[in-house]
Amino acid sequence: MSQQSRSRLWFLVHSWIGLKLSLFMSFILITGTLAVFGQEIDWLLNAQMRAPESVPEQEVAWGDSFDSLQRVYPEARLISLDRYHNDAFALHSTLITEWGENSYLWFAPADGEFLGARSFYGVQRFLRNVHRHLMLPIKYGVPLVTSLAIPLLISLIAGFVVYKKFWRGLFSWPRFDRKPRIWLGDLHRLAGLWVSWFVALIALTSVFYLAEELGWRGSPFPQAEQQMEARTQALPRDFSGADLDVAIANARAELPGLQVRRVIFPGNSARPLAIQGDLSAVLVRPRANAVYIDPATLEVVGSYTGEQLDFYTRISEAADPLHFGYFGGFLTQLLWFLLGIIMSGLSITGVLIYAERIRLGEKTRKRLEEPGRPLTIGVAQGQH
Amino acid sequence: MKFISQWWDAMGIWRWLNVIPVAIALYLAFGYEAMADGWINQGTRQVGSNEIVVATRGALRAGESLDVRINITQAEPLLVGFDSEGSEPVQFEPSNGEETMELEVLLPNAINQHAVLTVENQRDKARWNLGRLIL
Numbered sequence: 001m002s003q004q005s006r007s008r009l010w011f012l013v014h015s016w017i018g019l020k021l022s023l024f025m026s027f028i029l030i031t032g033t034l035a036v037f038g039q040e041i042d043w044l045l046n047a048q049m050r051a052p053e054s055v056p057e058q059e060v061a062w063g064d065s066f067d068s069l070q071r072v073y074p075e076a077r078l079i080s081l082d083r084y085h086n087d088a089f090a091l092h093s094t095l096i097t098e099w100g101e102n103s104y105l106w107f108a109p110a111d112g113e114f115l116g117a118r119s120f121y122g123v124q125r126f127l128r129n130v131h132r133h134l135m136l137p138i139k140y141g142v143p144l145v146t147s148l149a150i151p152l153l154i155s156l157i158a159g160f161v162v163y164k165k166f167w168r169g170l171f172s173w174p175r176f177d178r179k180p181r182i183w184l185g186d187l188h189r190l191a192g193l194w195v196s197w198f199v200a201l202i203a204l205t206s207v208f209y210l211a212e213e214l215g216w217r218g219s220p221f222p223q224a225e226q227q228m229e230a231r232t233q234a235l236p237r238d239f240s241g242a243d244l245d246v247a248i249a250n251a252r253a254e255l256p257g258l259q260v261r262r263v264i265f266p267g268n269s270a271r272p273l274a275i276q277g278d279l280s281a282v283l284v285r286p287r288a289n290a291v292y293i294d295p296a297t298l299e300v301v302g303s304y305t306g307e308q309l310d311f312y313t314r315i316s317e318a319a320d321p322l323h324f325g326y327f328g329g330f331l332t333q334l335l336w337f338l339l340g341i342i343m344s345g346l347s348i349t350g351v352l353i354y355a356e357r358i359r360l361g362e363k364t365r366k367r368l369e370e371p372g373r374p375l376t377i378g379v380a381q382g383q384h
Numbered sequence: 385m386k387f388i389s390q391w392w393d394a395m396g397i398w399r400w401l402n403v404i405p406v407a408i409a410l411y412l413a414f415g416y417e418a419m420a421d422g423w424i425n426q427g428t429r430q431v432g433s434n435e436i437v438v439a440t441r442g443a444l445r446a447g448e449s450l451d452v453r454i455n456i457t458q459a460e461p462l463l464v465g466f467d468s469e470g471s472e473p474v475q476f477e478p479s480n481g482e483e484t485m486e487l488e489v490l491l492p493n494a495i496n497q498h499a500v501l502t503v504e505n506q507r508d509k510a511r512w513n514l515g516r517l518i519l
Binding site: 075098119134351 | 386387390391394395396398399401402403405406408409410412413416417418419420424426440442443444495513514515516518
């Protein structure tokens with residue numbers, strides 16, 4: 001096969017994937033882009049999610065928030081109490097109400113004042129669930145969505161094969177004074193080149209999610225090492241906010257420097273309280289650093305840090321921060337959002353270029369079919 | 385518009401493989417509730433000698449109606465409502481042998497207090513605290 005034929009074949013692969021999967025791919029890309037700021041959109045729409053004042057991590061009123069939580073929903077099943085990475089957010093608790101609904105409760109970080117409650121299902125959850133698994137059961141939805149990463153990777157490689165000496169295009173400004181077919185192509189190539197690393201990152205993390213969903217699992221997180229005092233309930237009946245503050249102080253003493261981000265309440269009487277947060281390991285979720293506390297004695301019964309996790313788990317922990325872009329706070333989120341818009345734009349401009357190609361093809365065919373028109377043969381030079 | 389029809393035609397049979405998952409996702413998203421399907425048992429109480437089991441179905445929203453299922457051991461006239469000002473209790477009179485009834489009760493229109501369901505006969509009253517309502 002000649003180099004030209006090979007190039008033509010790769011071009012067909014690139015345009016075929018871009019066209020035949022355009023709607024589904026664009027839907028996933030656009031919902032994923034919006035999901036980067038899903039929490040922030042909810043924050044704008046729901047006043048109770050906004051922290052009345054931001055406080056340093058050491059002064060967050062975990063215990064007072066727990067007491068407020070017990071006052072307003074004494075019978076609810078507690079899941080967790082969380083601090084978002086952005087200080088503009090109030091503390092929030094995830095729980096299951098007495099009527100079986102997953103809900104969020106919000107508390108002022110400074111004094112634990114109850115700010116409000118709302119259903120678990122908001123803009124963020126809508127975008128996340130639609131983007132991640134199309135609202136289908138996880139075992140069907142995640143493989144369906146993440147399998148798009150394979151044609152995406154093939155299309156990325158094909159784009160580079162087709163685009164000869166692509167590095168020259170990194171600084172080629174689109175020719176906006178030319179026909180749409182020309183400037184759309186220029187724009188598509190320029191944007192594609194600059195975001196190619198991001199496309200590869202998103203595709204590779206998606207392949208990882210696909211592999212995980214198909215059964216590729218690492219070892220579980222380390223568990224509590226020491227015996228806990230026997231108890232009959234998930235949390236002792238008299239467990240209070242003051243006890244939670246002691247538990248958090250003990251967790252900080254166990255892992256000095258731990259920035260507490262989440263408290264996970266035990267689901268049953270055999271489970272400990274887990275205090276999770278940020279420490280020294282980079283590109284990990286808060287659950288990568290944890291201290292287990294016996295809720296009856298408030299003593300530490302186990303702990304681990306991100307550095308102690310095995311290779312697979314470190315990769316697994318890095319996948320979410322890299323895919324979602326929150327690892328550097330608001331600035332990286334903003335960057336991921338902009339890159340997401342460009343990536344979605346690639347899908348759309350690809351379709352527009354294809355449509356222009358069809359339109360021009362039809363026009364040429366009609367001209368050739370006109371009676372008495374002389375046939376001209378020429379060589380066109382330029383990029384596809 | 386011509387562009388859309390050209391694109392639609394060019395996708396061929398693949399258009400349906402694109403449309404179906406997107407349509408399913410949107411359909412499911414708009415009917416989604418963040419809770420388990422079916423009845424949630426809220427517990428058993430005595431109203432006099434009548435043992436009553438209350439179950440609810442669906443989310444509790446201030447000012448909206450709630451599906452309530454009541455199991456009784458004795459057929460007698462009962463009032464079902466909420467411990468709240470302005471609440472209109474629902475009266476029902478089960479016939480002999482009827483042990484389970486489903487009814488709709490209007491929830492109080494207040495999100496800053498607990499919704500306490502009440503079932504009473506002529507002498508006694510039992511309460512079920514269903515929790516604090518959310519938006």
